[in-house]
Amino acid sequence: MSNRLSKLVRTGSSVVLLSTLLFGTQASASTLNNLKEEQKQVEQKKSEINKQINEKKNAIQSNQTKQDKLLKQILTLNKKIVSTENNIDEVNTKINKTNKEIEELKSDIKELENKIANREKLIDERLRAVQVSGSISYIDVLLGANSFVDFIDRFSAVSTLMDADREIINEQAEDKFKLEETENKLNEKLASLETNKGKLVSLKTKLNSQKVDKKALITELEAEQAKLEKSKKNLETSYAEMYQISEELTSKITAEQKRIAALARQDEQNKNANYNSGSAALPATSSGTWTAPTYGRFTSNYGYRTFDNSKHLGVDVANSVGTPIVAAADGIVSHAGPLAGFGNLVMITHSINGQTFITLYGHLSSYNVSVGQRVSKGEQIANMGSTGNSTGPHLHFELHIGSWDWRGSTSVNPLRYVPFN
Numbered sequence: 399m400s401n402r403l404s405k406l407v408r409t410g411s412s413v414v415l416l417s418t419l420l421f422g423t424q425a426s427a428s429t430l431n432n433l434k435e436e437q438k439q440v441e442q443k444k445s446e447i448n449k450q451i452n453e454k455k456n457a458i459q460s461n462q463t464k465q466d467k468l469l470k471q472i473l474t475l476n477k478k479i480v481s482t483e484n485n486i487d488e489v490n491t492k493i494n495k496t497n498k499e500i501e502e503l504k505s506d507i508k509e510l511e512n513k514i515a516n517r518e519k520l521i522d523e524r525l526r527a528v529q530v531s532g533s534i535s536y537i538d539v540l541l542g543a544n545s546f547v548d549f550i551d552r553f554s555a556v557s558t559l560m561d562a563d564r565e566i567i568n569e570q571a572e573d574k575f576k577l578e579e580t581e582n583k584l585n586e587k588l589a590s591l592e593t594n595k596g597k598l599v600s601l602k603t604k605l606n607s608q609k610v611d612k613k614a615l616i617t618e619l620e621a622e623q624a625k626l627e628k629s630k631k632n633l634e635t636s637y638a639e640m641y642q643i644s645e646e647l648t649s650k651i652t653a654e655q656k657r658i659a660a661l662a663r664q665d666e667q668n669k670n671a672n673y674n675s676g677s678a679a680l681p682a683t684s685s686g687t688w689t690a691p692t693y694g695r696f697t698s699n700y701g702y703r704t705f706d707n708s709k710h711l712g713v714d715v716a717n718s719v720g721t722p723i724v725a726a727a728d729g730i731v732s733h734a735g736p737l738a739g740f741g742n743l744v745m746i747t748h749s750i751n752g753q754t755f756i757t758l759y760g761h762l763s764s765y766n767v768s769v770g771q772r773v774s775k776g777e778q779i780a781n782m783g784s785t786g787n788s789t790g791p792h793l794h795f796e797l798h799i800g801s802w803d804w805r806g807s808t809s810v811n812p813l814r815y816v817p818f819n
Contacts, residue, residue, distance in 0.1 A: 465619060468618060469619065478608055483686055487685055493591065493595065497591065507580050691757070694721060696713065697792060698714035712796035717793075719791045721791075723780040724776050727757070734768050737786075738786070743762065744767060745758050757796070758797075765780035
């Protein structure tokens with residue numbers, strides 16, 4: 399009997415089978431002493447497994463501290479990247495404005511040059527006319543009058559000619575001054591353009607460096623998560639043996655308590671959803687392809703989690719019920735409604751640079767989109783809640799490449815793409 403029970407514990411048989419062996423028809427043939435001996439062996443095995451689990455949990459907890467530190471560095475870098483991208487947008491705006499001003503100045507210069515050239519031609523014609531007519535001056539013209547009336551007519555004509563010549567010369571001088579002044583402005587704008595282009599190159603270099611640093615941190619973070627996955631597999635073997643000797647009734651009671659608690663949370667959030675909905679401001683929209691779907695406190699990262707010994711396929715951000723949820727990028731709604739443990743769920747399909755992405759928004763208190771609807775980055779699609787299997791109001795956010803696989807084969811770390819702050 400002892401060998402048979404030990405074999406069952408090692409191979410991970412079910413609670414029902416173990417109970418049958420201990421208390422069923424076969425057990426009735428054993429003596430009380432044998433049953434006590436088997437019980438003692440089981441308790442010893444439980445004690446050994448508990449010791450192993452505690453040792454591994456301590457090791458994982460130590461590793462989790464390092465992950466939290468890396469995550470904090472990644473979030474800080476995300477803020478710097480968003481700031482740099484905003485600076486790049488500002489410099490690009492200045493460059494575009496300067497280019498427009500340069501084109502306007504060039505147009506003004508061309509117009510002034512044409513006016514000056516035409517006026518030079520007119521002055522040349524006036525000079526040639528004087529040369530052809532000889533050295534007759536305006537005084538000679540006046541003295542050649544035959545009568546007083548003729549004198550008045552000649553005086554008026556001479557005055558008109560003198561005023562016209564003076565106006566032409568003054569306009570020519572003014573336009574040449576304007577031309578010089580406009581050319582100086584053009585040179586200043588060209589210098590400003592080169593300065594801003596230099597800033598743009600510097601900012602892009604800085605942005606690339608920040609992205610490289612972020613990629614290195616995420617790679618390091620995922621390497622740490624891989625270590626946790628390996629530890630998890632070792633723990634699963636120990637837990638499988640522990641689960642064999644757990645009571646089925648305890649599991650049923652726990653499940654029922656969770657179900658009742660979920661119903662209570664659902665009832666509470668239904669009462670408060672309308673009050674909270676729309677009271678909070680929308681999250682700030684980033685300038686890149688992606689934007690953070692909400693704001694709040696980071697409560698769970700992507701990857702292995704110690705408290706429930708499972709791989710978390712997304713990230714969790716906690717805030718109050720009704721906090722706005724927005725689309726992380728432009729796309730088309732592919733699901734909107736309840737789905738298993740996700741509660742109220744919205745899924746959006748995105749096509750970005752020829753690549754298909756799917757974002758998932760879970761545990762929503764409410765949603766305001768429907769399947770087939772086209773949504774824009776930063777557009778509100780829902781409100782935060784605690785529907786489904788949830789311990790409190792938060793957004794469960796996943797990012798998949800290609801297609802959605804509930805087992806997680808297509809999931810990626812959202813922090814690689816989405817700039818959470």
